[in-house]
């Protein structure tokens with residue numbers, strides 16, 4: 082979700098009573114009229130953040146002045162917890178802490194900024210930065226510039242507010258259930274569906290209701306192919322049909338995996354044409370030296386030139402290795418250490434990941 086708005090605490094009861102005043106017998110009636118999911122309407126009425134465009138639309142339906150009753154909720158709830166610029170282990174979810182990949186980001190947005198939207202696959206070894214890149218695509222164009230680094234490019238799309246992004250993490254085992262996954266996608270697309278949700282009903286409702294440019298990001302697709310038997314070839318073929326024939330070029334898929342979609346499907350015994358629709362594939366390797374230097378120089382305490390060179394050489398500009406070595410150097414500076422123990426510690430820490438080089 083990009084910039085979000087929520088109803089200020091003091092206006093909640095007024096907003097709730099406006100439902101009846103405007104002739105809506107129930108929350109579901111408002112959801113149906115606006116074409117949103119019930120949970121979006123519930124969140125709105127209970128003062129939880131929702132996408133700002135949806136917020137404005139609901140206010141219009143209820144005759145409310147959105148500027149008067151709203152409070153801006155910035156994209157990350159936890160930005161104040163991010164004290165260190167060096168994040169090791171968990172994916173980067175806030176774009177301010179994501180570095181480089183300019184070439185890949187440019188090409189990916191080239192596929193998404195024109196009609197019809199086109200599909201892409203991001204391939205990379207473990208810890209190469211796949212999940213971080215998916216999050217970056219989803220957030221960079223709608224994060225307020227004051228939350229980005231100075232000069233960080235974010236105007237990749239002409240109308241970023243007209244795009245919807247759905248993130249599917251196949252490491253989440255709930256996605257093994259076809260119904261759960263389809264509901265998760267519908268929720269992300271802000272399409273409500275009451276009653277059972279099966280593949281046929283999903284296809285019908287998405288093909289008739291999808292009017293916004295929408296991108297479904299699928300992380301760890303290999304896990305789905307390997308282990309989730311409900312997601313069979315019919316399922317994948319239906320998704321292909323949805324993207325290519327039934328949504329008027331408004332839907333694209335971006336996958337992240339350890340190998341190319343075609344190899345993956347072959348290696349896991351699948352045989353669906355879904356895996357042939359990825360016309361652009363990028364393999365994640367090292368950052369450029371300029372990008373790596375930007376990451377290193379984001380340290381709140383500057384590093385000596387010789388340390389910078391050592392970090393560049395040992396990491397060979399791979400972002401995960403850079404992050405670990407920079408973290409070690411920063412901690413040693415913060416602790417006022419003069420010895421070179423941080424190098425030893427850093428080498429020990431990066432040792433299991435030298436396959437990235």
Ligand SMILES: Nc1ncnc2c1ncn2[C@@H]1O[C@H](COP(=O)(O)OP(=O)(O)OP(=O)(O)O)[C@@H](O)[C@H]1O
Nearest residue numbers: 168169170171180207208209210211212213400401
């Ligand atoms: N563009 C980037 N900028 C800064 N750090 C990055 C970037 N990409 C990756 N990293 C670093 O690499 C680590 C691993 O990134 P991420 O989790 O995105 O990789 P992954 O390929 O999804 O890994 P896995 O295959 O284990 O899921 C992050 O914790 C971060 O330290």
Ligand SMILES: [Mg+2]
Nearest residue numbers: 172211212213
């Ligand atoms: Mg990942």
